[in-house]
Amino acid sequence: MPTQEERLSALLGIAGSQGKDIKAIKDDLGVIKESVEHMGQQLSGFEPRFTSLEEKLEQVLQQLVTLTTKSE
Numbered sequence: 001m002p003t004q005e006e007r008l009s010a011l012l013g014i015a016g017s018q019g020k021d022i023k024a025i026k027d028d029l030g031v032i033k034e035s036v037e038h039m040g041q042q043l044s045g046f047e048p049r050f051t052s053l054e055e056k057l058e059q060v061l062q063q064l065v066t067l068t069t070k071s072e
Helices: 004-071
Strands: none
Touching: none
8 A cells, every 4th residue: 555655746746747738738729829810810811802703703794694685
């Protein structure tokens, strides 16, 4: 049967190991946060481009309607 000192040493070892794990998780979380922010910036850059494409598509559709109407 382990002594009280041995049990205390084991608990301190476990606590130290968990502390390292928590630090690693915090570091990983920081990297993930930066990645998500970067993706958000990229996505917000797409919105004006889609708006521009929608406007151009509308112009093309209007021209098609005009051409179709003229040919009839």
